Amino acid sequence: MKTIFSFFFLLSLVVIALVLQDTFSGNIGFCQIDLFLVPVVFCFGALVLSLPSALFFGLVTGALEGLMTLSFHAHRAEIGIGWFVFFFIAWAFLLQFVTELTGGIRWELHALGSALFTASLLAGEWILISWHRGSFSISSMTIVLIAIPSAFSLLLAPLLYYSLQFLLPPSGKVVGDRIVSASPIKNRINFFDRAT
Amino acid sequence: MPRSRLFIILSLLLVALVFSLLSARFLQRAQEETFSLFSPLFSSSAFVKKHLGGLGKQLMTLDQLDTEYHRLLLDNKKLQAENDLLRGLEEENIKLRATLDYRDRSAFRLLPTTVLTRDHSAWWNTIKINSGSKDGVTPDMPVITDRGLVGKTTVVTDHLSMVMLVTDEECKVAVKVEGTREQGIESGLRASTGDLQLCFLDKLADLKPGQKVYTAGVSGGIFPSGIEVGTVKSFHVRELDGQAILDPAADLNTLEDLFVIVGAK
Numbered sequence: 001m002k003t004i005f006s007f008f009f010l011l012s013l014v015v016i017a018l019v020l021q022d023t024f025s026g027n028i029g030f031c032q033i034d035l036f037l038v039p040v041v042f043c044f045g046a047l048v049l050s051l052p053s054a055l056f057f058g059l060v061t062g063a064l065e066g067l068m069t070l071s072f073h074a075h076r077a078e079i080g081i082g083w084f085v086f087f088f089i090a091w092a093f094l095l096q097f098v099t100e101l102t103g104g105i106r107w108e109l110h111a112l113g114s115a116l117f118t119a120s121l122l123a124g125e126w127i128l129i130s131w132h133r134g135s136f137s138i139s140s141m142t143i144v145l146i147a148i149p150s151a152f153s154l155l156l157a158p159l160l161y162y163s164l165q166f167l168l169p170p171s172g173k174v175v176g177d178r179i180v181s182a183s184p185i186k187n188r189i190n191f192f193d194r195a196t
Numbered sequence: 197m198p199r200s201r202l203f204i205i206l207s208l209l210l211v212a213l214v215f216s217l218l219s220a221r222f223l224q225r226a227q228e229e230t231f232s233l234f235s236p237l238f239s240s241s242a243f244v245k246k247h248l249g250g251l252g253k254q255l256m257t258l259d260q261l262d263t264e265y266h267r268l269l270l271d272n273k274k275l276q277a278e279n280d281l282l283r284g285l286e287e288e289n290i291k292l293r294a295t296l297d298y299r300d301r302s303a304f305r306l307l308p309t310t311v312l313t314r315d316h317s318a319w320w321n322t323i324k325i326n327s328g329s330k331d332g333v334t335p336d337m338p339v340i341t342d343r344g345l346v347g348k349t350t351v352v353t354d355h356l357s358m359v360m361l362v363t364d365e366e367c368k369v370a371v372k373v374e375g376t377r378e379q380g381i382e383s384g385l386r387a388s389t390g391d392l393q394l395c396f397l398d399k400l401a402d403l404k405p406g407q408k409v410y411t412a413g414v415s416g417g418i419f420p421s422g423i424e425v426g427t428v429k430s431f432h433v434r435e436l437d438g439q440a441i442l443d444p445a446a447d448l449n450t451l452e453d454l455f456v457i458v459g460a461k
Contacts, residue, residue, distance in 0.1 A: 015234075015237070018234070019234065019238060022241075022313035022315055022316050022324070023242060023245050025316040034316040034317065034318055035316060051205075052201050052205065055204065055205060055208050059208050059211060059212065064230075066215075067230040068230065068234075069316075069320075070227055071322060072223075072224055072227075072351060075220055077223050077224075080215075080216050080218070080223075081215050081216070081223055082213065082216020082217070082218070085211075085212040085216070086212050086216070089209070089212055122318050125317075125318070125319055126318075126386075133365070141385075141387035141388070142387040145318040145319075149318065
């Protein structure tokens with residue numbers, strides 16, 4: 001029950017992040033520089049949840065982010081929602097894979113993951129838009145618009161990581177078919193292992 | 197990997213594939229529904245932001261309040277005097293109009309609205325306003341401020357609409373330059389610096405910084421003629437045409453109160 005609660009808690013955080021990033025975008029002292037909070041929340045969820053639940057989390061978050069971001073010109077969407085969904089699922093998979101390599105969840109991994117996720121999301125959008133509009137023109141402003149939100153994600157990630165420590169299950173607790181590590185950084189919330 | 201996990205991953209990828217095959221019309225409808233669902237959250241957060249922003253400004257010392265009170269008292273007297281004068285002029289104007297059987301000039305019906313949020317996307321310049329189809333807003337309606345053109349409505353829900361700003365690369369407006377015969381197409385830049393670009397000008401166009409640019413009001417277009425778009429900052433010649441960089445007339449970074457042109461009077 002607690003794992004299901006955690007999953008929906010993370011999902012509600014994504015919704016709050018979506019609203020907050022729209023409300024406070026372009027109001028942080030820079031010229032039209034936007035805040036990206038969803039990547040920070042998503043990367044935390046993708047690291048903390050088990051693989052299947054992280055992928056499902058990626059699907060829902062990607063669909064929501066896509067629906068909020070899509071821009072229509074002459075009743076045509078420049079980037080389809082499928083791209084966002086694929087992108088989020090791929091990153092959920094990648095973060096899980098890296099966690100295995102590093103031997104557990106680390107705050108540094110979350111911070112770096114959030115920054116790289118933001119940068120690749122913006123760069124991917126830019127490439128798709130440029131391809132759709134038929135011209136690739138890169139300027140210093142393009143780099144700034146990718147770099148600054150990524151840097152913000154890097155700085156915000158540790159704050160979120162330590163604020164959401166309570167979501168981790170107690171050390172040594174049996175979750176599904178495995179025992180979670182005694183180290184809090186290795187703990188995982190397993191939603192699908194219990195559900196299936 | 198257990199079979200159940202593999203099944204879940206494959207199912208999710210299949211769902212993602214289905215998402216990518218959705219039609220634009222379905223997606224637009226889904227976006228409208230999402231905005232409707234999120235509308236109360238956007239309104240609440242915009243309300244909180246507005247009040248948080250005004251918190252520091254409202255705190256004044258007694259001396260500041262006293263100065264402000266006397267300034268307002270003086271303004272009030274001045275405005276009363278102006279009002280009396282204008283009332284007299286209005287009566288005179290009505291009498292003269294009646295004498296000449298003068299018809300009202302065609303003017304626009306303006307719907308006042310406020311900005312809810314500015315969208316966080318880096319490559320699209322859009323905002324959300326707190327007026328929707330219930331207020332008479334439809335897609336492709338011009339949005340202005342008292343200073344000039346802001347953009348046009350795109351996605352419209354019952355109580356919320358998305359506005360594409362003139363700084364968006366895909367918001368193209370036919371414009372004319374003050375004091376010349378030059379006409380061109382204004383649009384934003386992909387990596388927006390807040391400036392606008394005016395393309396397809398004559399290579400020999402004699403444009404000077406400070407010249408104002410207005411909407412041309414082409415037939416079949418959505419922007420009526422004569423709305424100020426911006427002022428010329430610089431002009432340079434490209435291979436095939438002339439290009440001017442414009443400073444937007446409306447301050448698009450601090451938008452609050454807007455008007456949607458919902459039709460003619």
